[in-house]
Amino acid sequence: MNAIEIKNLNKSYQNGLKALENINLSVKKGEIFALLGPNGAGKSTLINIICGITKKSSGQIRVFGRDNEADYKKTRSMIGLVPQEIATDSFERVINTLRFSRGLFNKPSSDRYLDSVLNSLELSHKKSNQIRTLSGGMKRRVMIAKALSHEPNILFLDEPTAGVDVALRKTLWSYLNNLKKQGVTIFLTTHYIEEAENIADRIGVINNGKIIIIEYKKKLLKKFGEKKLIFTINRKNKSINTINSIIKKYELKQKGNKITFNYTQNSKKDPASDLLSELNKRSIRFQDLEIKKNNLEEIFINLVQK
Ligand SMILES: Nc1ncnc2c1ncn2[C@@H]1O[C@H](COP(=O)(O)OP(=O)(O)OP(=O)(O)O)[C@@H](O)[C@H]1O
Ligand SMILES: [Mg+2]
Structure with a gap:
């Protein structure tokens, strides 16, 4: 069974814009899949549809074998999402945000787990800070911690390192690799080729709402290197x-x-x-x-x- 299975997916927005055209794509369990594409290609649209935030026009999406609409509650609980836009001016404290988010998915409270997530994202020292007092890079890491608060099986990251400095970018890459080792499937979008080259197992390229190529990174590099x-x-x-x-x-x-x-x-x-x-x-x-x-x-x- 694949983590994600997408068949003949189409999306037209209400204004008539065709954002996705006949997308067929599968994400294997335990892999890091990077979706590369320029601005406006349809990356966020695709992620948002899989996560149930945006409605598809037609096609089918399965998350660990279950239909993401018919079985929304179950599939959503298996998903962690780090959206492209970060909510910036929260007065909430970091740890409370994580507790709240975990609670939304009906998970029993576990500060032990949340502390370990904060620790591995090097945020322990900001645990009791209001989110608005954090730097941009820290806020981004809080968003990741939040997405992980309910122990999802697959983590979606929509441009996780946009506006992130080189050092933090590398830290995040190694963090994502660790998550992968723990068995979490990872789906990220990026327009940094370097990012896909560094951490992805497979790379998909999307442009104008169409998938152009999906290939193992090693094969791509061999072919194109x-x-x-x-x-x-x-x-x-x-x-x-x-x-x-x-x-x-x-x-x-x-x-x-x-x-x-x-x-x-x-x-x-x-x-x-x-x-x-x-x-x-x-x-x-x-x-x-x-x-x-x-x-x-x-x-x-x-x-x-x-
Ligand atoms: N709510 C909406 N209504 C109408 N059109 C939309 C809406 N959201 C996105 N679009 C359009 O759909 C297309 C794909 O947008 P999307 O946000 O998925 O691109 P993206 O690949 O994530 O781009 P970026 O790299 O800039 O984040 C764009 O042409 C965009 O203008
Ligand atoms: Mg986007």
């Missing part, structure tokens, strides 16, 4: 056989004199320098050397511009 080495060889005075054997060995593509080598570089191996040293060793002259790099950011920009 590929580099191209392009060069030309002067075939005169050279043994064609030697050149052809290298072309075969490295699976090079050739078009006229132009040769292209597609490869993936990582910290352990650099296939391009292997190739170049082999060409040198065999005294094959090459020129017009050029390296082209595809990173996730370029790919993302290309995808959403289509």
Whole structure:
């Protein structure tokens, strides 16, 4: 069973705006899923529909196997939501907000649990402060603590690190990884590619209300982390056989004199320098050397511009 299963989901707002078009998406239990997309792509709309805050137009959504409308109370209790907008000027004290929120879901009170959440979010020292006296980054962490107050099975975070400094962003990432280790499924939206690259198991890209791609991060990076080495060889005075054997060995593509080598570089191996040293060793002259790099950011920009 998947944590979330979405089939043929459509959403048109009352003003006629089509915010989501035929979304099919599943989130596996225990994974960190990142939904990447530019402003207005439909990320918040999707999260809000899953969490039952916004009504869908058509389609089906299951949360741990249950329909999110027919079984709203049960599915909502399995969900923790950190909305994009943070409520800022609460006079309520941090711990009371958490207790109240936990109570809303009919969970027996447990300050032990709430204290452990505050502690892992480095908020213990602000436990008795009014929320309005906290910094922006702290308020955001309170929102996360609040979303976790009823021990949900899946946590939705709508742009959790917008406006958060680099250090805190990294702290939050490791916190989310810890939550994952405890078995909490995590669904987050972001427009920081770096964020998706750092913590996601799988990445979905959404643009104009449509999912463009859903893929394991490792596969995406492999696919898009590929580099191209392009060069030309002067075939005169050279043994064609030697050149052809290298072309075969490295699976090079050739078009006229132009040769292209597609490869993936990582910290352990650099296939391009292997190739170049082999060409040198065999005294094959090459020129017009050029390296082209595809990173996730370029790919993302290309995808959403289509
Ligand atoms: N209540 C609403 N009524 C009408 N249109 C809406 C409403 N809420 C959102 N929209 C529109 O739906 C589209 C998707 O908005 P949504 O907030 O889901 O985008 P998003 O991907 O979360 O963007 P951002 O990165 O800016 O938060 C936008 O065109 C937006 O203007
Ligand atoms: Mg949004």
